[in-house]
Amino acid sequence: MNAKKPAMEVPECKEQLIAIKDTMILLSGKWKIQIIGWLLLYGKVRFMDLLRGIDGIAAKMLSKELQELEQNQIVARTMMPTKPITVEYELTEHGKTLSGVITAISTWGVTHRKFLFKKES
Amino acid sequence: MNAKKPAMEVPECKEQLIAIKDTMILLSGKWKIQIIGWLLLYGKVRFMDLLRGIDGIAAKMLSKELQELEQNQIVARTMMPTKPITVEYELTEHGKTLSGVITAISTWGVTHRKFLFKKES
DNA sequence: GAAACTGGTTTCCTTTAGGAAACTAATTAG
DNA sequence: CTAATTAGTTTCCTAAAGGAAACCAGTTTC
Numbered sequence: 001m002n003a004k005k006p007a008m009e010v011p012e013c014k015e016q017l018i019a020i021k022d023t024m025i026l027l028s029g030k031w032k033i034q035i036i037g038w039l040l041l042y043g044k045v046r047f048m049d050l051l052r053g054i055d056g057i058a059a060k061m062l063s064k065e066l067q068e069l070e071q072n073q074i075v076a077r078t079m080m081p082t083k084p085i086t087v088e089y090e091l092t093e094h095g096k097t098l099s100g101v102i103t104a105i106s107t108w109g110v111t112h113r114k115f116l117f118k119k120e121s
Numbered sequence: 122m123n124a125k126k127p128a129m130e131v132p133e134c135k136e137q138l139i140a141i142k143d144t145m146i147l148l149s150g151k152w153k154i155q156i157i158g159w160l161l162l163y164g165k166v167r168f169m170d171l172l173r174g175i176d177g178i179a180a181k182m183l184s185k186e187l188q189e190l191e192q193n194q195i196v197a198r199t200m201m202p203t204k205p206i207t208v209e210y211e212l213t214e215h216g217k218t219l220s221g222v223i224t225a226i227s228t229w230g231v232t233h234r235k236f237l238f239k240k241e242s
Numbered sequence: 243g244a245a246a247c248t249g250g251t252t253t254c255c256t257t258t259a260g261g262a263a264a265c266t267a268a269t270t271a272g
Numbered sequence: 273c274t275a276a277t278t279a280g281t282t283t284c285c286t287a288a289a290g291g292a293a294a295c296c297a298g299t300t301t302c
Contacts, residue, residue: 017175019230020158020223026233028151029259037141047279054138058261063280073236084269084278094236097229102141104225108218109140112147115194115215150289168249179291184250205248205299 023101026072031057031065036095037102039075044090074098144222147193152178152186157216158223160196165211195219 027033034054039045045053051062066089069075074095078088091098148154155175160166166174172183187210190196195216199209212219 015231016162016227017155017158019227019234020155021230022233023226023230024151024154028149030145030149031260033145034138034141037138041137048277051279056261058263059280060262060282061260079279082278087279094233097232097236101222101225101229104222105144106137106140108222109142109144110136111218112143112215113140115218152290169247172249177291179293180250181252181292182290185290200249203248208249 026074027101029065031061032069033102033105035062035065035069036074036091036098037106039089039091039095040099040102044088047087047089050089069095147195148222150186152182153190154223154226156183156186156190157195157212157219158227160210160212160216161220161223165209168208168210171210190216 027036031054034057035050038050038054042049042053047062047066050066051057051059054062066075066077070077073092076090076092076095078090080086080088148157152175155178156171159171159175163170163174168183168187171187172178172180175183187196187198191198194213197211197213197216199211201207201209
């Protein structure tokens with residue numbers, strides 16, 4: 001018996017794989033999806049809300065990730081002329097279109113937890 | 122005007138944020154989601170199919186990522202007694218429950234591309 | 243016998259991600 | 273005057289991720 005097949009036929013579903021790659025370039029890393037999840041749940045929040053709310057994140061990271069999300073027009077930043085100054089972050093309209101992705105990820109996390117629980121019992 | 126609010130009220134939506142974190146621990150990195158996307162589209166495939174099909178991945182990476190996905194029971198590995206030996210990879214039943222996540226990511230990639238196109242025109 | 247196929251592993255290296263802590267400026271409350 | 277608030281930035285460091293190339297064993301084809 002010979003294992004040789006001439007190589008897989010690769011149909012044009014490839015578009016979808018490119019789209020996956022595109023998305024993951026924007027959202028990769030430890031924090032971005034968590035930040036977006038926060039903004040989806042809580043709406044318009046301040047820098048310090050995120051810093052205190054997202055477990056374990058450092059100011060440097062939060063600042064950097066928010067800048068990147070802003071550049072990609074997923075997050076909007078608003079400076080308020082209060083004293084001391086406050087800055088508010090929220091999802092843009094485009095950013096809100098990520099809700100399907102975030103809820104799918106969140107839902108699967110629950111599914112996976114149930115799966116692990118079922119196995120060990 | 123004083124910006125001080127006593128600190129955000131943080132309701133119990135936090136479960137969802139934990140679930141997001143759980144999921145991303147399993148799927149983080151440059152390749153895992155792409156691999157799963159491939160397996161969703163093509164079903165049962167061989168090591169070399171993935172190596173040649175996923176643009177830019179190195180054998181070391183593919184091998185390592187597949188091992189991790191197997192450990193987490195997302196991917197199943199089958200050795201076939203052909204000559205030369207062939208190995209087939211496919212999603213487990215549990216792995217297939219990721220299809221919602223993957224299609225959401227893929228769909229959003231398309232949405233995002235349209236968004237960028239609309240802006241520049 | 244040489245080359246090519248299978249599915250990897252090993253080594254060595256570079257790049258990136260990420261974290262801790264200190265520091266800034268402007269302002270206010272005590 | 274001191275301490276604390278806001279929203280960050282800067283520096284220094286380590287750990288992890290990732291890539292290129294060589295290598296391996298077993299088998300088959302030329």
